[in-house]
Amino acid sequence: FDDFKSAPFDVLNGIDQGCPLSPLAFIFYNADVLRIPDPKSRQGEMGLGFIDDIALLARARTYEE
Numbered sequence: 001f002d003d004f005k006s007a008p009f010d011v012l013n014g015i016d017q018g019c020p021l022s023p024l025a026f027i028f029y030n031a032d033v034l035r036i037p038d039p040k041s042r043q044g045e046m047g048l049g050f051i052d053d054i055a056l057l058a059r060a061r062t063y064e065e
Contacts (some may be wrong), residue, residue: 026052 015022033054037045044059 022052030054 015025030049033056034047034049037047037056037058044057046057048055048057
């Protein structure tokens, strides 16, 4: 945002790209995140998950809503 650049840092742990455990870890770690939005509510909330991505969407008339 606004051309902000953070200081570089090393990633000391995690799962390698393409690791077969990656999808399973994603499901276990993030399953509850997809239960937060309520698509039936009047707020128009939605959560989508695919492979290793999550998108949470919300609609309102004003930012404060």
